[in-house]
Amino acid sequence: MKYEKHNARQYEQILRAARQLFVEKGIERVSFSAVADSCGIARATLYKYFPDKESLLWAIHRQALRTFGNALLARAEARPLTALERFSVYFEELARRFELDPDFLLFFDLFEKTYQAETARRGSAVYERMFRPGDFGSGDTARFLCENFNDGSLRAGLDAQLTAVSATYTAVYVLIGLGKDRAPLSLKYGMEAPAMARFLFDAFLRGISADGAPPR
DSSP states (O other), rough: HHHHHHHHHHHHHHHHHHHHHHHHHHHOGGHHHHHHHTTOOOHHHHHOSSSSHHHHHHHHHHHHHHHHHHHHHHHHHHHHOOOOHHHHOOOHHHHHHHOTHHHHHHHHHHHHHHHHHHTTSSTTTHHHSHHHHHHHTTTHHHHHHHHHSSSSSSSSOOOHHHHHHHHHHHHHHHHHHHHHHHHHHHHHHHHHHHHHHHHHHHHHHHBBBSOOOOOO
């Protein structure tokens, strides 16, 4: 049991250190040796957890989606949510990570092209190897947002899939853009990026709400 806990802690340490390096230097510029050095472990030890850089990248992304997905599901399990509240919860959880863990979205930006290319085709070997049944993964955010879509809390005539996918990616890309220019925007306009993000999310919620107001 003690050995398993040590392995789990070291695994998490590797993911944290590697993600930070990838965000700071870019995926192509980070070697396995650099990741091992940042963790204070031998390269051979790193290979015990990850056979190559590709599997390490996928593990980081899988963990990010899992923790985010678990947060969404926990909010939905705490009390019944209207369709509008589901969109609000999604925006709130993203905004929270934007404020407390900026690397969450910056790594997403680095890995997004690879992730989308693999998940766009059926039977992706690497996706099926890295994501286990029950993991929060490709398409699950849109499915979360589509649930109870026609409960009356949203404006009539909206297409569920179009609205959910638009919300999913618009929010992510807005935060990625704001995250990259956080300091210049604050200096130029005297506005903090999180406040700008919440303003945009509020506008989106008002636009899809049945009564033109965000959840109370």
